[in-house]
Amino acid sequence: MEEDEKLSHFEQAILPHMDAAYNLARWLARNEQDAQDVVQDAYLRAFRFFGGYRGGSSRAWLLKIVRNTFYTWAQQNRMQHMSEPFDEHLHVVESDDASPETVLVKKADGQLVRRVLEELPIEFRETLVMRELEGMSYKEIADIADIPLGTVMSRLARGRKELQKRLMEIMEKET
Amino acid sequence: MPCEDFQLRLHGYLDSELDPVGSTEVERHMKDCPACAKAYENQLALRSAISNASLYAEAPASLRKRVRSAVRRESGAETKTPAFFWRWLAIGAPLVAATAVVVLVLSLSPRFSRPASEALLTQEVISSHVRSLMVNHLTDVASTDQHTVKPWFNGKLDFSPPVKDLAAQGFPLIGGRLDYLDGRSVAALVFQRHKHFINLFIWPTNEKDSTPTPFTPGQGYNLIHWSEAEMTFWAVSDLNAKELMEFVQDFAVGKPVNPL
Numbered sequence: 001m002e003e004d005e006k007l008s009h010f011e012q013a014i015l016p017h018m019d020a021a022y023n024l025a026r027w028l029a030r031n032e033q034d035a036q037d038v039v040q041d042a043y044l045r046a047f048r049f050f051g052g053y054r055g056g057s058s059r060a061w062l063l064k065i066v067r068n069t070f071y072t073w074a075q076q077n078r079m080q081h082m083s084e085p086f087d088e089h090l091h092v093v094e095s096d097d098a099s100p101e102t103v104l105v106k107k108a109d110g111q112l113v114r115r116v117l118e119e120l121p122i123e124f125r126e127t128l129v130m131r132e133l134e135g136m137s138y139k140e141i142a143d144i145a146d147i148p149l150g151t152v153m154s155r156l157a158r159g160r161k162e163l164q165k166r167l168m169e170i171m172e173k174e175t
Numbered sequence: 176m177p178c179e180d181f182q183l184r185l186h187g188y189l190d191s192e193l194d195p196v197g198s199t200e201v202e203r204h205m206k207d208c209p210a211c212a213k214a215y216e217n218q219l220a221l222r223s224a225i226s227n228a229s230l231y232a233e234a235p236a237s238l239r240k241r242v243r244s245a246v247r248r249e250s251g252a253e254t255k256t257p258a259f260f261w262r263w264l265a266i267g268a269p270l271v272a273a274t275a276v277v278v279l280v281l282s283l284s285p286r287f288s289r290p291a292s293e294a295l296l297t298q299e300v301i302s303s304h305v306r307s308l309m310v311n312h313l314t315d316v317a318s319t320d321q322h323t324v325k326p327w328f329n330g331k332l333d334f335s336p337p338v339k340d341l342a343a344q345g346f347p348l349i350g351g352r353l354d355y356l357d358g359r360s361v362a363a364l365v366f367q368r369h370k371h372f373i374n375l376f377i378w379p380t381n382e383k384d385s386t387p388t389p390f391t392p393g394q395g396y397n398l399i400h401w402s403e404a405e406m407t408f409w410a411v412s413d414l415n416a417k418e419l420m421e422f423v424q425d426f427a428v429g430k431p432v433n434p435l
Contacts, residue, residue: 007250012355013312015243022234036238043242047249058312106220110228117230131190132222133231138192157186164221 010050014043017059020134021066027129028070030118042069060140067126067144104175108167116166124159131156176204181211189218296357296409301396303354304374304411307363313372314350314365324351328362336362336377336406344425346373356409366422373412373422380407387423389416399423 021042025035046065053061117125123145130136130144138152145152176184181204187193188201205212307313316327325338331353340348349365354376361378380402387401387408397419399410408427412419 003250007247008355009306010246011243012306015239015246016312016315016353018234018239018242019231022238023232026232032235035232036235036241039234039238040242040245043246044249047246055309105217105224108224108228110230113224113228114230117225132225138187138190153187153192154183156190157183160186160218160221164217167221167224 006050010047013058014046014062017062020059021062023133024063024066024129025070027125028122038066038070038073041073042066045069057140060136060144064144104171105164105167108171112167112170116163116170120159120162124155124162127152127155128159128163176200178208178211182214185215185218297390297392297398299356300376300398300409300411301392301394303356303376304396307352307374308372313352315352317350319348321348324348324364327351332360332362334379336364338364339426341366341422341425346422346425368414368418368422371412371414373410373414373419375426376409377406379405381405382407387420387427389420391416401427403427
């Protein structure tokens, strides 16, 4: 590919997904400065690898790079807190004790939802962000996070359950 | 279906990821099991709490700038002029000069009166069209509703392009996109005719109104260009010239056209 052509092709296909890139990085890194560094680094990598991009969703392609960039960066910075190990087999989704608090959750304050989501273990947090905020399909998420489709569904089940439980706990304490 | 299974598959159901059989099973289970129906309601409540919380973090403008220039720098770093270029320049320069004279002479003769800039633009329009199909980036806003597509351009462009859905005429609107042509941001409307896509590029101009004129630059593409009410229009597609002209007539209703 001609270099100028590569650049303009890249600018049209990949630059428009910067909100998606930043949103994911922001929820992974949990602070703005680190998220910005991750996004910039990811874009430079994406540009270098752009020759290998073979069509398909350009947003998913970019998000995969953003995610990998973040994990590499987190490793280098020895971030411990991001990887609280969470054995999915030990945490089978138990049946819901159907609390009558539906209305309560609906009224959850935005700040509170944000805080609780930020505190979720990273594998649930990223899956929820890709699904709920970015509207990605299970297949896209599976591809980005390099996990089987079934795991996408079980992480969403577990993540939502956890999110709901923690929200309820806090809200019940407050009322 | 046991409740344990339901607790997992409920999520596939919520996310519209189950096949029709799976969805029916989930729905049937909810009818029979109040506890699971309640769990579903709780999930809906959680989902609306999430969407009400406006959790999406948009990229700051400063980051956009920073990334764009970092990528451009990176791109520049990859295009260092190779040494052999200079050697060839010594041989090539006289040749280029000679060619320039020939081109100049030819372009002065009436047969070649079409301005060079227009020929360049024709190429640019085709490239944009091809690129939009190649990189799976046909639309930024995918909608068949002209009242969705038109407002989408607000704030993204310094003009408001005319948007029409021509589904009734057999050219359904697919969506809109921002593009870059002739050194500026332009609106691209995307229409479909059977398996063919049509890109209609629109931007402001001070050219006076002109009738739709077909171009067949080769490469298997047809183009039609016209200006109207201080906007310039370029329609491009691999559709045959006749149908593309029909499209243009439907879009620019009542305009007389130059013959094919």
